Amino acid sequence: MGEILRRELGAYFGSAAFWIGLAIFQLLLAFLFLSTLEYYGRIQLAFGRMDYLPGVTGMVAAPLFEHTALFSFFLVPLLTMRLLAEERRVGTLRFLFSTPVSVAGICLGKYLALAAALLALAGMALLIPLTLLAATPLDLPHLACAFLGLWLFLLALGAFGLFCSALTALPVASATITYVSLLLLWILDRADVADEDPLAHYLSPFVHLRVLLRGVLGTVDVVYFLLAVVVFLTLAVWRVGGERRGVL
Amino acid sequence: MSIAATGLLRLRAGRRVLGPLSLEIPAGEVLGLLGPNGAGKSTLLALLAGALAPTAGEIQIGGVDLALAPIEARRLLGYLPEHPPLYPDMTVDGYLRFVAGLRGLGGARRRGAVDRAKQLCGLTEVGRRVLGHLSKGYQQRIGIAQAIVHGPAVVLLDEPTVALDPPTAHAIREVIREIARGAGGSGATVVISSHYLDEVESLCQRALILADGTPLLDTRLDLATTESLDIALARPPALEVLAALPGVSAVAVLPPAGHGVGAFRLGVDPALLPAERLAALAVAADWGLTGLRPGRTRMEETLFAVVCGGAVAVDEQDGAGEGGEGGAQVRPPPPPGSGDEREAA
Numbered sequence: 124m125g126e127i128l129r130r131e132l133g134a135y136f137g138s139a140a141f142w143i144g145l146a147i148f149q150l151l152l153a154f155l156f157l158s159t160l161e162y163y164g165r166i167q168l169a170f171g172r173m174d175y176l177p178g179v180t181g182m183v184a185a186p187l188f189e190h191t192a193l194f195s196f197f198l199v200p201l202l203t204m205r206l207l208a209e210e211r212r213v214g215t216l217r218f219l220f221s222t223p224v225s226v227a228g229i230c231l232g233k234y235l236a237l238a239a240a241l242l243a244l245a246g247m248a249l250l251i252p253l254t255l256l257a258a259t260p261l262d263l264p265h266l267a268c269a270f271l272g273l274w275l276f277l278l279a280l281g282a283f284g285l286f287c288s289a290l291t292a293l294p295v296a297s298a299t300i301t302y303v304s305l306l307l308l309w310i311l312d313r314a315d316v317a318d319e320d321p322l323a324h325y326l327s328p329f330v331h332l333r334v335l336l337r338g339v340l341g342t343v344d345v346v347y348f349l350l351a352v353v354v355f356l357t358l359a360v361w362r363v364g365g366e367r368r369g370v371l
Numbered sequence: 372m373s374i375a376a377t378g379l380l381r382l383r384a385g386r387r388v389l390g391p392l393s394l395e396i397p398a399g400e401v402l403g404l405l406g407p408n409g410a411g412k413s414t415l416l417a418l419l420a421g422a423l424a425p426t427a428g429e430i431q432i433g434g435v436d437l438a439l440a441p442i443e444a445r446r447l448l449g450y451l452p453e454h455p456p457l458y459p460d461m462t463v464d465g466y467l468r469f470v471a472g473l474r475g476l477g478g479a480r481r482r483g484a485v486d487r488a489k490q491l492c493g494l495t496e497v498g499r500r501v502l503g504h505l506s507k508g509y510q511q512r513i514g515i516a517q518a519i520v521h522g523p524a525v526v527l528l529d530e531p532t533v534a535l536d537p538p539t540a541h542a543i544r545e546v547i548r549e550i551a552r553g554a555g556g557s558g559a560t561v562v563i564s565s566h567y568l569d570e571v572e573s574l575c576q577r578a579l580i581l582a583d584g585t586p587l588l589d590t591r592l593d594l595a596t597t598e599s600l601d602i603a604l605a606r607p608p609a610l611e612v613l614a615a616l617p618g619v620s621a622v623a624v625l626p627p628a629g630h631g632v633g634a635f636r637l638g639v640d641p642a643l644l645p646a647e648r649l650a651a652l653a654v655a656a657d658w659g660l661t662g663l664r665p666g667r668t669r670m671e672e673t674l675f676a677v678v679c680g681g682a683v684a685v686d687e688q689d690g691a692g693e694g695g696e697g698g699a700q701v702r703p704p705p706p707p708g709s710g711d712e713r714e715a716a
Contacts, residue, residue, distance in 0.1 A: 126472040134460065218456030221420040222473040223445040368424045369383045 124224060127232025131206070135240045144201070148194065149247050155190050156251045159183050180262040180269075184252035185336040188273045191248040192332055195277055196305045202240055203284025204298035206233045207363065211292040216363075226364040234285055234356060241277040245270060265338035272335025275348035276328055280305065282355035289359040372433035372447060372524035372560055373398045374419060379428035381414055381584075389414045389584040390428065396560055396577075398433075398524075401551045403571030403592075404564040406581035412564035413453050415581065416529045419562065420450035432525055446475050449523035453530055455514025459503030463494060463513060466502055467520055474521035484520050492516040492546055508539035515543065519550055519559075526550055528563045532570060540570075547574055568671060600637050600646055601625065605659025607633030616652065618643030632661055 135141050163182050207230075210216040219229050249270050255261060287301040288294070310316070311327035324330060328351075331344035373396060380390035389411035396402050404412040417423040419430060421437050421444065430437040435444040458466060467485045476484050489495050492512045497505065502513065511531065518526055531547060532540035551561045551574075565571050571578050572592055580588040607613075613635060614622045621638035637649070646663060653660040 126469055129472075130458075130461075130469050133465075134458075138460070213456070213458070214452055214454045215456040215458060217417060217422045218450065218452055219473075221417075221422040221445060221448070221450040221452075222470075223442040223475055224473060225442070367422070369381060369388075369426060 124228035124232040127219075127224060127229055128235050131233050131236030132239060135202075135236060136243075141240070144198070145243065145247060148198065148244070149251075151194065152187060152191060152248055152251055156183070156187050159186055178262050178265070179255060179259060180252070180265045181338065183255070184261070184266055185269055187252060188248060188269050188336055189329075189332070191245070191273060192276050192329070193309075195244070195280060196302070196309065198244065199241075199277065199280040199284050200287075200298040200301040200305070202237060203281060203288050203301060204294040205288070206237065206285055207288040207359070208291050208294045208297040212294070216366075220367050226367060227360050230285065230289075230356060230360045230363060234282065237281045237285065238278055241281055242274060245274045245277055248273065262338070268338050268340050269336045271340075272332050272344070275335070275345065276332045279328060279348045279351035279355075282352040282359075286355040286359040286362070289362040373431075374433075374525060374560060374562070375431045376419065377428055379415075379418060379430065380426050381411075381418060381423065382426040387584055389418070389581075390425075392584075392586055393428075394579070394586075396562065398560055399551075399558045400577060401547075401561045401563070401575045403575035403578045404562065404581060405566075405568065405571055405578055406587075409583075410581040411584040412581055413529050414584070416450070416527045416562060416564060417452070419525075420448060420452075420527050421445045422450065422452065446521075447523055448525040448527060449474075449518035449521065450526075451514045451518040451528045451531060455510050456517070457502045457510055457513060459501070461502055462499055463489070463502060463505075464498040466513065467516060470517040471520045474523075476521055484522065487522075488516040488520040491519070491549060493542065508535055511535060511539070511543060512546075515546055524559055526559045526561045528561070530564050530566070533566070544570065544574060598638060598641070599665070600639050600644075600649060601634065601662070601664050602637060602649065602653065602660070603632050603634045603662035604653065605632055605661050607635070607658060608656065610635075613637065616644065616649075634662075 160183055163179065207216065210219065220226070224232075249266075252261065252266065283304065284297075284301045287304070288297040290300065291297050308327055309329070311323050312329040316327075317324040328348070331341075331347045334341045334344045374394070375396075376392065376394045378390075379392045379394070381388045392415070404415060406412055414423065418425050419432075421430075421441060424438065432444045432447050435447065437444045458469075461469065464485065467488060468481060471481045471484050489498060492515055494509070494512055494516055497509060500509075502510065505513070515528065515531060518528060528547065532543050535543065547561065547563065550559050552558055563571070563574065575592055577589070577591050579586055610622055610624070613619065616637075618640045619637050620640065623636045623638075625634035625636055637644075639649070646665070650660060650663055653663075
């Protein structure tokens with residue numbers, strides 16, 4: 124598993140496309156950040172007469188992370204699409220089966236590398252509000268909680284993407300499946316869904332992300348994300364293992 | 372290290388791809404798999420490599436069960452699938468290091484192993500090149516290098532010389548000979564698949580012909596291979612004269628090779644009547660010897676029939692007699708096409 128992890132890390136962090144993508148992503152976030160900050164500066168005057176003052180962490184960092192989560196709907200499929208589909212297309216997956224690495228080891232090695240890439244993504248988003256430290260104190264525990272929420276969100280999406288990549292031999296098909304499914308999840312987040320079908324609404328990752336972004340370390344919400352990771356990793360292992368056994 | 376497979380069967384989505392098949396390959400043997408496309412050669416190799424799991428049956432590599440102790444068993448083998456399993460974005464060195472690591476080598480041992488594999492496969496010049504930019508010949512060499520980098524006792528190569536130019540194919544055959552001879556310690560047990568009979572004959576001690584997932588013929592190649600001689604004579608004697616020669620068991624008339632030339636296939640006992648002696652007899656009797664070559668062996672016959680969809684002439688006596696794993700086992704062919712292709716014999 125260690126070798127798989129090392130190779131995948133090399134494939135992510137050794138590719139120019141990854142860094143260029145990260146830079147473009149950072150540029151977008153910077154624009155959003157600046158406009159949010161400006162807005163915050165304007166309405167701050169109105170806050171002056173209120174007893175309870177929303178902090179800059181909740182008003183600037185949290186929306187920034189939520190935007191990052193939204194962008195990740197486009198980014199995660201790109202990061203996960205080739206993980207297993209490309210191996211199957213090139214024929215290296217069958218070769219990996221013959222090495223002393225279990226199917227679970229293959230999937231887990233790839234997933235851990237993905238987790239590192241997603242941590243880089245979330246870390247880049249974290250750097251932006253941290254620049255405010257130069258000018259003003261931040262609610263660091265709140266920021267840490269929000270950051271954890273963002274990473275968990277990305278990890279859950281990543282596990283789903285890995286599973287989609289296990290389904291097909293075409294990276295593009297895998298990305299499409301991931302993308303469409305994530306859009307469906309996003310629709311679940313709409314307010315009218317919450318009224319009509321609270322259970323479906325509850326399944327939306329955004330609902331749980333927002334709890335953590337508010338600075339509330341909700342056990343249920345953390346478990347929701349971890350459960351998604353475990354379920355989709357298990358499904359991916361099951362799918363790849365079934366291919367080896369010839370039942371799928 | 373020996374390979375033992377018993378009752379091997381592989382279904383894919385309910386359809387039979389291979390088997391039932393049992394196979395014993397003693398340590399140090401080089402076995403060649405022959406058969407048309409879709410015969411199950413690649414599947415058999417993938418099963419032996421643990422890349423695919425059999426639907427039924429079991430495989431032991433050097434006594435280690437591939438299903439019960441997969442990690443331990445897979446450490447013992449090297450495998451080149453039909454297409455070399457290369458990551459186009461990696462360098463040759465990086466890739467071989469990666470595979471050596473996957474196979475459980477680390478540190479200085481890994482560095483030594485990569486250097487040795489590169490040396491053996493003629494890759495010392497291309498260590499820093501990116502895999503995706505290399506020619507097909509080099510990619511195939513790298514495919515073989517990754518299969519032997521950890522010095523495995525069992526090496527499984529799926530069509531190692533397919534689609535290569537003759538000099539490269541020759542070089543790769545030399546590498547395979549080196550592996551079998553034991554370039555890194557004791558000689559490895561090698562299984563290759565091929566479409567080329569002469570390749571199998573020159574590399575292997577034993578051949579297994581598959582068709583439609585079923586073994587048709589399993590025969591040793593290092594024993595007396597020729598049981599018949601084709602002879603062309605400008606002034607042929609009567610058939611009875613030929614039949615009466617010592618060591619001749621049968622005579623058949625072949626279609627004439629040219630005007631005024633009689634061509635015959637003689638079933639011979641190679642110990643009593645080697646080709647050299649037959650030539651001397653023909654010259655002494657002034658029959659006008661114009662051609663003499665080994666006739667088709669039974670393996671050639673079988674392969675030809677399988678590839679052309681004809682029936683196979685089954686000779687029951689031979690199989691049982693030799694005994695042991697060297698003995699040939701012949702089965703009736705799968706649903707035959709037309710019987711028209713049957714060779715005159």
